[in-house]
Amino acid sequence: MRSAVIGFVLGVAFLQTRASLPAVWQLCGLLLLALLPAVAAYKIPDPCLKYACFKSAANMLAGALFGMAWAALFAQYYLRHELPAAWEGRDITVIGTIDSLPSHSESGARFIFAVEKVLDQDGVSPIVPKRLALFWDQTAGQALPVQVQPGARWQLSVRLKRPHGNANPHGFDYEAWLLERNLRATGYVRSDQKPELQNRQLQAFVFSPGNLIEVLRSRLRERILQALPEHRYAGVLVALAVGDQNAIDQSDWEVFNRTGISHLVAISGLHITMIAGMFAAIMAALWRRSFFTKAALPLLLPAQKVAALSGALAALCYVLLAGFGIPAQRTLYMLLTVALALWSGRITSVSHVLCAALAVVLLVDPWALLWPGFWLSFCAVGVILYASVGRSLAVAAEGKSRVARSLGVLKMAGATQYAVTIGLLPLTALLFGQVSLIGPLANALAIPLVGQVVTPLTLFASVLPAPLSTWLWRGAHALIEQLAVFLNWLSALPFAVWQAALPQAWTFGLALLATIWLLAPRGWPLRWLALAGWLPLLLDNGSRPGAGEMWVTALDVGQGMAVLIETADHRLLYDSGPAYSPESDAGSRVIIPYLRARGITGLDALVVSHNHDDHSGGALSIMNSVKVNAVYSSLPLEHPIVRAAADHRRCLDGQDWQWGGMKFNMLYPDLDHYSAREAALAASRKHDARNSHNPNTDSCTLKITYGEHAILLPGDVETAQEMKLIASHAGQLKADVLLAPHHGSGTSSTAAFLAEVDPQIAMFQVGYRNRFRHPQRQVLERYQALGIETLRNDQDGAIMLKFGASITAGTYREQHRRYWYGR
Template sequence: MDARLLCFCLAASSALLWPRLPAWPWALLPLVMLLALLTMSGRWRGGVAALCLGLLWMQGSLLLRLGWLDELPAGHAVTIEGTLLRQERAEPDFTRLLLRLDRLGTQQRWPAPLIQISAYRPLPEWPTGSHLILSVALKPAHGLANQAGWDGRRSLLGKGILATGSLRAVMAVTPAPSHWRDRWLEAAERAWQGLATAPLLRALVFGEQGGISREQWDLLRGAGLTHVIAISGQHIAIATERALIMVLLWSLLRQLRRDWPGWRIWLWAFAALVLWDPWALWSAGFWLSFLAVALLLVAGLIWGRPNLWRIQWLMMLGLLPLQLMLFEGVAPLALLLNLLLLPLFALIIIPCGLVAGLLAPLGGAGLLFWLADALLGHVMQLLAWLDAGARLWWPLPAEGALLCIPLLLAFTAWRLPGGRWLLLPSVGLMGLALWPSPERVEISVLDVGQGLSVVISKGERAMIFDTGDRYPGGYNMADAVVLPRLRQRGVRIIDTLIVSHKDRDHAGNRAALLTALPVRRELSSHPFGPLTHPCMAGQTWRWSGVEVAVLWPPQGGWRGPSARNNNSCVLRLAGAGWSLLLPGDIEAPAERELVRRHGAGLASTVLVSAHHGSRTSSTPAFVTAVSPDLVIHSAGFQNRWRFPRPEVVARVEAAGARQWVTGVVGEVRLTAGDKGLDIRVEREHGPWYRRSGAWWKPALWLE
């Protein structure tokens, strides 16, 4: 039984690695035929049959759940009807709605998918379960795609969210009767009103995490305590589907008086959750929780009855590779802080909060909430003090997991009886992880949504041209994209930071980069501070074998129309067999002047289009003078300005150049070689759900 369950789970999990979503009948039919042959031969209970069932379940489920995305009208509003599941107010003028989609246009949807709608306007508080009719602009689930940083699309799919959009109009609302939980929460909020840690209490008791600040999340992450906040409130909140399935499975085994080994229960739980919710496989929490339970089972095999210290050590080591791959960082003090603080949470803070939550509608909860608030306040003060002195969270590139895995294998080989044979592959893997790679200049045009950031790096040094955007809610491209990319490349020093001009989508993270890493020199067309040097035409320098020249603005600046955009720094980089032109946000007047001054001297192998492909830039004369082989438009996916504009795309196509949009294809990496540039596009590689274009559409395996 265990082998068959393992085969089913492995086959289902392989969906994370499929290069394409297989189409019927080319992929499904052979599996059905094989399963029929196994049934006819009496071998339908074997491992091969379990593999076929796992593949069939995932293929059929994904095709059924994703097919409706073909009906979304790109760039146009559509009327939807849905049931409100959650409403989060991040700011006074920004609300996020989670809906179960019941009807798209006139079509009923089954199974009803989840969609996430962003409203950039004040909205009233609607009760959970309300029926909404909205006009929205919808697009398939999308996220930034860079070699380093957070995978937004995978995160959305892990929550079962298949499409996102923006609210155009509220057409009708049928409020649901006030839910008993909503009334309970209102009573609790009256009881903890004015307490400093009220957002944390709201999360601990009711599982509502929207009010927790980014700074608080960072401290909890560095202490390894995010799991406490993430699961505690579910004790009296509406039970989640995954937790409910686990409880039902355990209760069934107890009722049947089955004394199953831990591994069998683990495999049954895994299979049951995948059958109920296939999107669980894309959830980081799913893998962290199941791996944590597996490590507890391993601890029992190694030590029999392990003490808490050994379990914590094994948990930290065992979860480290997955943590690095998912979150690109480690919390070195998490082990010690968990040993010190978990008893405080488990014995006092959480029980006080839960009992107070139960008493809230009856009154008398204030004292218990006050005690929990006082202890939580001291905990957060302690974490802030430790973070100021020792940095609780240490960012590390995901590639560190390649070194952690052989170390973990070596530890397992040393402790398990008869496991010494694992030492040989672990040593081999460690050698591959530590094998030095040749240092080459690499240019990354990052996927930063609607904005621009280009990283030119070699070894531990880098130049950066623009920094991407920073948003009012705290989300920013420094933490999400730029800094993870620098860490992944091992960059320790920024030799030159060039901020082309003042616009936020180019300069939004300037201060963050100046704080995060040593910056030897800063150039900009805007005088941000006393240490900012003006960029002016005629400046040149050599960096790691690359010739860098500033072509614009002229000395004294451009004083014509659209001065801020047209004063953008324009750089040209040239190496052996390649050249790159970075024109910032210049528009037609500056382009005409550049053509007049430099003419054929503008010619470059690669052009990052001016102003993200705006119709006010990329004039015919400028494109002809640059004569690029490749044009990269740094623009957001289905952005509201429709960048790059169709006329610009047509103009570049007529010039015979290839062109990519970062919002569509993700990060574009250009590696300097002996014969020019080697080009790698992020969404041309990896599994099906990270691909560009209609990633949800089934295709032949080799297409």
């Protein structure tokens, strides 16, 4: 069975790396082929050791073929509900129910909408998926998002698009996340168009088991927040109770991540397991004592089976309270598998139970292995088994004093924590590119405090009336508050986190072998020497341009700009992407994860071209996360970015500098432009008039030359600035690569400017179906008529250029093709 499950996992994993899905007839062929090795393995008798290897190989092959077919069938079914391209960006009126706990923020509310009916549009019936991921802006329509409650039936006018996310190396795959949840369209609620199509609530609550659970979660969230007004960590208690993490401040998340306890600040597998174990232990103790009656219940049903059933039911209730999220489901399936094995009395070995749980998880969710939580969960269990089964970790309790028993428990807990910390180190480095060095110390305090005290208190308070519930929640908050003081102190330590690039395959494999060696039983020779196997992983600086190379990466940040320029020794970032909302920006969501994955801990320079959010939105996040030696910008001197910069320099025509083989020339703005801008701003303030200055006209225009090749980065310059550049720098604008001015707007990329630059490649940094309709069709046709190769973030994902003897171009979506991208 174990070899078949391993093959099944390999088959599912292989399918998730494919650029396209097999046809239906090919899937049928795979299922038939899977029967052949399965039958062959079945015919070999178990005692026949001569053919044992052949039997295992046949089982593994059968499992792999079945895994490929199973995952493909799942994908075929989910993808068939895709929103047709013809209905993207069109107003559609739908009737349905709020199918999730709405996530509220300053910018609006996000929720899942279950479609029941689609109204005809001009006599045509739109084709709409059954489940939509929607956003309702604070100012959209007549109803505010705060009135949106789970289980309510609404009529909404929406504008939809097919699933799309930013596509960057080492970035979060939003499109795979949507596919796993069967969300085949995203969109936003439109303002009311016609009286008969206005957004309105039709029914306050539509009964269904799912809606009832979501309403209970919503009311519990409101109770906690009302009981703890102005309490900083109230959001942590909400996360522990109902799984909603939106009320936790971003700065607190940074501390939790640095100290390695972020898995505790949510309904994680650890919490579910602890609550299930606690409930199982209580029920077993009561059952053995027959609830203090003379019923002799253990004679009717063994206490072990009652404990297994009780723990499984407690886990199910807690997962339902968490909204039945995908990570929580994985833990539930594992616990149910273990409970079933205990109940049936068919536990042959722990490895059999673990493999059974693994098979159940992937049967229900073939995309589970795309996410870090899957690997961390199963690998943690695997490490504990490897480091404990067959070894004596604690002294037997019989005949020992209470102190001795407590010391034995602590010894066993310490050994387990040590094994998990050491065992998961290579995997943590592979998944996150960093290791929390103070994580074991932080977890040693946080795991028992949060898992065995704070979480039970929070849940117990949930079923009590006020003011008892309020007192318990305040007590739990006080414990979290004191824990946070300790965590903040740990996080501030200079050695708190070891940062490294994501490891290469060989360094990861070597570290994995070293870890297995280090955790081997006592008596294995030279176990300490295994530490040397970690060195290549921990000291890996990541990929770097070679001698004579310059790399240019135009990151996919949506409707905004962010271009990273690198040589072996220097790095410059031109613009920092947009601010997506008051809570997030391209710096924290895209750029910093990419830099960390590459092992880049500092920038020689950051250029913020001008004062628009789609160019400056992520700058502060970047400056708070990595060292930035110098900031070049055209921003006003009172701007927060200027104030935060350790070394700020105003972009000015005539600036030039050189880093190794890279030559930098700032071509715009000049002193006259700044003088005119200040005069215009002073005049508007004097007459109390509206500021009509267009920040696009301030765009820092930078030319970078490397060897015989050059790239021109003009920001959002418009026609007047292009003409000024031609007049003041005639003959100096020629470049092989051009970052399309103003994202391909109709106000830029004039024929004269393109003729002067004469690029081979043009990069358009635009968001998918952006509201400005960039790039404009006539502009794109202008580039194509001149034979200029056009690359676009919305279609191609991140754009990677390598400058050497020649220029080679690649895109992330082409190099990392997956069947769910649908391009």
